[in-house]
Amino acid sequence: MTESHPSDEKPNDGGCKAPHVAHHFDSAQQQYDSAKLGMWIFLLTEVLFFSGLFCFYAVYRANNPQVFVDGHHFLNTPLGAFNTVVLIFSSLTMALAVRAAQLDRNRSVVCLLAVTILCGLTFMVVKGVEYKQKWDHHMVPGQTRIAHWFSDENTQSPPKKFQPDVQYVREHLEEAGHADLDDEELAQRIDNLRSYMGIYFALTGLHALHVIIGVGVLCVVLIMAIRGRFGSHRFTPVDMTGLYWHLVDLIWIYVFPLLYLIP
């Protein structure tokens, strides 16, 4: 290189740069590739973030199989299956939204994003119903504490203790074919149940948090779509949010059978 560099704002620019390309990138393609690689590395960190919970699950399952046999009777498989379908369907609409953005079909993008958000909300409502059932039977870890934080009663009085409902547990286990449990066995079962609910709430709770964050981000993207910010050359936010949403789906695809299906 013998010629002197023009020392203007964009020295490396071969030609004109599209206005949405940030000043530190040379081309829209470089910007898009960077965003995508960054997103994939972020998804990698998400996988490893969840790895702790899968490890928790695996270690407990290997050492205390009975905990899982007992525990999974208390989950509602039809609701879990329904949520699986909802989430996979939302993944489809998300993928279609990305496609629509790539093809410059802005109205479709708006509709598909809205459907995706609705699916996410449906998932959360169903999850809420399940959590409510657990709460009513006093099976949420730390329920005594949580109830205490949110009670408006005089804090001086000793907090109400939440113990799993013995009668409920007994009936439920009998329904599942574990009849004639004596008191000692039943106490053991209740202990198991407590451990199981720890794993259940840790896994589904963290996943639900990701769904909530996903819905939040999707809402932002939806507003951008309504304002007509996307097009065949500038759909990165839709694409990246899509990748995140699919990962949330992907994790649920594993969580669902591990918790709801295999005893």
Place this chain on the structure above:
Amino acid sequence: MNNSSPSPQSASSGSDAALAHVVDIRVLLGVFAVLMVLTTITVSVSYFDFGALNLFVAISVATMKAALVALYFMHLRYDNLFYAFVLLVGVAFLGLFLSITMLDSVEYHPGVEAWQERTQ
């Protein structure tokens, strides 16, 4: 590594070339249908007891579903291979973490149980 990573400063495309592959709508709908079929299978299979195979079946079906989501919905099939590599590295390290931790805990657990018996 040089070949599989997104090329540095990829040929500056004008504003006409597409940034990424557009997936055929029939492929997306087809993948969704297969995912639904697999979900039905895994749920209905769970009502039968295959003993130790239960876990294997559930994980295999889940992995098939996950692969479909990753390959088609997440475009891995059409994208630079390096992204798939990144995801696989994540899975590999999850496996490493899980397997060694499990190996250890399964090894020392009998000792813990024996101790609990003794102290009861």
Place this chain on the structure above:
Amino acid sequence: MNKPLQSKSTTGSYLIDPPGLKSWLFTLDHKRIGLMFLVLVSMALALGAFFALLIRTELTLPGPTIVSEPSTYNRLFTLHGAVMIFLFVIPVIPATFGNFALPMMLGARDVAFPRLNLASLYFYVIGLVFFLLVLIFGGIDTGWTFYPPYSTSTVTPVILAVVGAFILGFSSIFTGINFLVTIHTMRPTGMGWFRMPLFLWGLYGTAVIQVLATPVLAITLLLLAAERLLGIGIFDPKMGGDPILFQHFFWFYSHPAVYIMILPAMGVISEVVSVFSRKHIFGYKFIAYSSLAIALLGFLVWGHHMFTSGQSQLVGMIFSALTFTVAIPSAIKVFNWLATMYKGSIGLAPPMCFALNFIFLFGIGGLTGLFLGSLATDIHVHDTSFVVAHFHYTMAGGVLMAFLAGLYYWWPKMTGRMYNLVWGQVSAWMILIGFNLTYFPQFIIGSRGMPRRYYDYTRLLEVNPEFTFYQIISTVGGFTLVGGLVLVAFILLRSLFVGAKAPDNPWGSGTLEWQCNSPAPHENTPAPDDVGDCYDYNDLEFDEQTKGYVMKQ
């Protein structure tokens, strides 16, 4: 050697262009973010060093010295460890010199995600605030490792510290993502992977660990907080949990984390050793690949922190064997640095003095690690001050020395001022002597049974009356070491006011960041079309007029 750029950027120094406080607080410029990180990590270093001096003072004489309660001492060493690890050694080199130099070394205008980079700075600040809150609420006493069941039952504010570390983890992940993507997609056309400066290979390996390991720490801390608040039954044996599981979770991150600390340090040393030997780096590819090898092997050895914790014998043996393999890539680097210096024309400017300190001290630290990695000897020296001495030789003798080497090396480019070189050499000697006086005695008393984390060793004197002597030496050394650090700060701050204007390339380096003005201009200089060999110094000669290196005519 890179071809010279005929004309330089016309924008003003990044320090004053654009002007104003607001332009600093919301800056997206990687150089400014790097400089702000430098200020913040230096404050963290000062805080950590303050706790270190309190610990040393307490240990000087047997019996309670300045601390009357054992629990106060527990808080002191916990805060020293937590502040030094989470706020200093983990972020220090990537966040300061990495941010400052990485885009310039690539000839890029910035990192790939400048906003994420700024977020990383603010997450660091939030984490710092959380640690200050911990201090205000009386400090924590769990040790920096937060082991349950103690951490789930102690009354000290563990949750605050855990949340602080969680947030700092995000800061670290953001830096990692940014560096990986920048190196992948923003290298100039002419710079293949093996034309990159070795500092970038160090940062690349670091970033790989940051994104692979830090999420596991995040989930571990989250679960610990959940266990403490709600009792989900994962780590606390009272709830049916497993405390050894916590140690697996924790060390899956925290062993690789020592390579988050040391890999960028090794990158700095690779640059400095070659530049100040005026000789091409020896075994470029070996150094580059060994960075990756360390990053990956570092994930296979975490159990060596758990040899005495109740980990099974089988896994203990596997981890012990694997631990020895990590020594190989580290040794490869050391041998390559020595071979680079061999027959070089070595100039002992302050950066090189600290690089030599690094090689010497890190050598001792690495070799004593082998005792700890083998199962049988580890049982003997476990939880003694031998361990303390070992990891300070690697962390302080390694990372701190590399930080100071890098600080003296890039200071002219960061600030545009030259400091007093002679006093810089004095500070290197002072730190070297102070360091060895502090920690070498700890190897000796540790191998004779001085436990770590004891605030009073009176009862040990019956068998080992010589402990007091060694502890006094260690304390004298500690104050010398901190005195050396104060001297460094004084030399550098003084240069801002009375230092000569720095030439563009004071050391004769071949990497791209030295081709622009000092201090670096606001707009980075783009890379030339063909990027040459950055370790070829044949085309550079010293110019008496500017006191810097210029291209040969």
